[in-house]
């Protein structure tokens with residue numbers, strides 16, 4: 405089988421990790437196009453969408469926005485099995501919960517203090533496909549400070565440390581499993597894979613250790629990871 409499509413992505417983008425995890429779970433052959441973060445205006449999508457991930461399928465059709473992309477890939481390549489559910493209300497409620505709360509929690513843990521922000525931006529500049537000069541600019545110019553300020557505001561508003569925030573989210577999520585291994589029961593569904601993507605997007609950084617001491621969370625995380633065909 406040829407390639408099912410192209411994923412335009414940034415390595416460090418949590419929304420891209422969601423789609424990557426699904427593609428790996430379903431073992432779908434695809435190409436990854438790592439965009440230059442300084443040149444996002446050159447993305448192939450419609451003019452009104454300047455964000456990654458973007459999925460271009462083998463018919464050259466463009467799909468945007470991570471959760472709709474995941475649903476589309478599941479529908480086309482997996483008969484919609486990961487999204488189908490006996491309890492659609494529960495599924496929809498928790499997909500929205502994951503997209504609202506977990507997406508917001510990645511910035512505070514990665515950029516929540518100036519030290520963390522510097523460490524993260526230095527890693528980002530190594531992981532992403534920057535040009536030589538913009539790499540240095542990104543790591544050492546205003547970015548750590550800018551992100552630091554945004555993240556600090558969020559941490560202050562929330563009142564919890566980023567670690568406590570993540571532990572609370574993982575408590576809340578895993579408590580919803582009702583004794584099963586996954587949100588989806590005995591195998592992960594699309595809600596598991598979306599949540600997994602957000603958590604996995606933190607895994608390249610040293611701050612991930614703050615999540616690794618959440619026992620139930622890591623049990624679930626490792627169980628999802630074991631289903632990936634990479």
Ligand SMILES: N[C@@H](CCC(=O)N[C@@H](CS)C(=O)NCC(=O)O)C(=O)O
Nearest residue numbers: 417418419454455456457469470471
């Ligand atoms: N709701 C979107 C969010 C995507 C998003 O915000 N992506 C970021 C990178 S992590 C981006 O491309 N930002 C560029 C911009 O907003 O111009 C999704 O789930 O795909």
